[in-house]
Amino acid sequence: MAERAGGPSIGIVTVLYGSDDVVEGFFDSLALQTDVDFKVYVIDNSPTPATLERCRSLAARHGVAAEFVFNDANLGVAKGNNQGIERALRDGCRSILLANNDTEFARGTLRTLLDALQSGEMAVTPKMLYWGPQRLIWFAGGRIDLYTMRTPHIGMLEVDRGQFDLPGHTGYAPTCFMLLDAAVFARVGMMDERYFVYYDDTDFAWRLAQAGLRIRYEPQAMVQHKVSTSTGGADSPFTLYYTNRNRIFFIRKNLRGLQRGIALAYVLATRLPRALRLPRPLAARLWAGVRDGLKMPLADSEVDRLAPE
Numbered sequence: 001m002a003e004r005a006g007g008p009s010i011g012i013v014t015v016l017y018g019s020d021d022v023v024e025g026f027f028d029s030l031a032l033q034t035d036v037d038f039k040v041y042v043i044d045n046s047p048t049p050a051t052l053e054r055c056r057s058l059a060a061r062h063g064v065a066a067e068f069v070f071n072d073a074n075l076g077v078a079k080g081n082n083q084g085i086e087r088a089l090r091d092g093c094r095s096i097l098l099a100n101n102d103t104e105f106a107r108g109t110l111r112t113l114l115d116a117l118q119s120g121e122m123a124v125t126p127k128m129l130y131w132g133p134q135r136l137i138w139f140a141g142g143r144i145d146l147y148t149m150r151t152p153h154i155g156m157l158e159v160d161r162g163q164f165d166l167p168g169h170t171g172y173a174p175t176c177f178m179l180l181d182a183a184v185f186a187r188v189g190m191m192d193e194r195y196f197v198y199y200d201d202t203d204f205a206w207r208l209a210q211a212g213l214r215i216r217y218e219p220q221a222m223v224q225h226k227v228s229t230s231t232g233g234a235d236s237p238f239t240l241y242y243t244n245r246n247r248i249f250f251i252r253k254n255l256r257g258l259q260r261g262i263a264l265a266y267v268l269a270t271r272l273p274r275a276l277r278l279p280r281p282l283a284a285r286l287w288a289g290v291r292d293g294l295k296m297p298l299a300d301s302e303v304d305r306l307a308p309e
Contacts, residue, residue: 007092008065009114010038010179013084014101015077016052017045022102022226023055031062032107036114039091040066041084045074076196081175085190089182096185100176102226104131112221113179116167122181122213125173126221129160138225140164141217143171144202146255149247149263151202170217171209175201177223178215187211194296198239199246206254240282241289244271248293 014026030040040059044052049070059066069083081098088096095117097110109126116124128139140155141164151172155164175191178201188207191200208215234243251263271290275283 011088011093
């Protein structure tokens with residue numbers, strides 16, 4: 001691993017796609033983080049560079065150090081994250097924050113997460129609320145249920161009254177706002193780009209656990225999340241295809257024996273009633289995801305590739 005002593009404390013990786021309505025709030029939040037040094041890596045999968053140029057302007061307005069990559073194609077969140085991670089490691093960043101740009105956060109949020117990381121942790125996640133004044137919790141810890149292949153969030157849709165303000169470790173956290181020690185990638189590898197989007201973070205959390213690394217839940221850091229702003233919501237053709245494809249692929253890739261059989265049986269059995277509630281074109285996308293999840297090849301030398309030396 002390259003020496004990181006001279007790089008920023010945090011390399012912040014964010015992937016754009018249809019993000020024009022949210023990036024201003026994201027950069028406004030970054031501008032508040034004056035108590036920690038960081039550099040932002042903006043990876044754009046959009047069909048035009050318009051949002052990227054807006055980000056460039058926002059970064060200049062706020063004096064935020066940033067690097068910009070325009071892919072001129074939708075290469076997926078997992079690959080976009082890998083592109084940013086590789087650049088942050090190259091620059092000697094001592095930690096990497098994977099951050100959705102549909103998030104906003106108060107002054108001191110990055111400092112709080114970094115302090116937790118520097119206390120000996122390798123991965124830290126904040127408490128996350130749905131965007132808006134209601135203070136509804138989206139994530140206050142979570143777990144991977146390997147028999148149903150769900151990732152239930154603790155406290156979801158409860159009003160935040162401080163009932164989940166005890167720090168601790170969590171079995172699962174989405175990578176929409178996760179701070180990682182840079183050394184993690186040499187032990188765990190990069191994001192699995194075959195997922196494209198959805199379950200890539202579940203797969204990464206699973207591999208963290210398999211490597212003996214725990215995720216710290218730090219509720220004193222809090223983020224507001226504008227959920228599913230770039231994918232059209234839970235019943236969009238895009239979401240129906242990738243969530244079903246990747247859920248099945250995760251099971252085939254990571255589980256074994258009876259656990260694998262039960263999880264596959266559960267997912268397949270619950271697809272029929274789900275499809276029956278959908279209009280025919282959307283049901284077709286769900287079944288296309290199931291079919292492709294069952295067919296995706298498991299062997300890929302790129303999956304567990306390590307970060308460059």
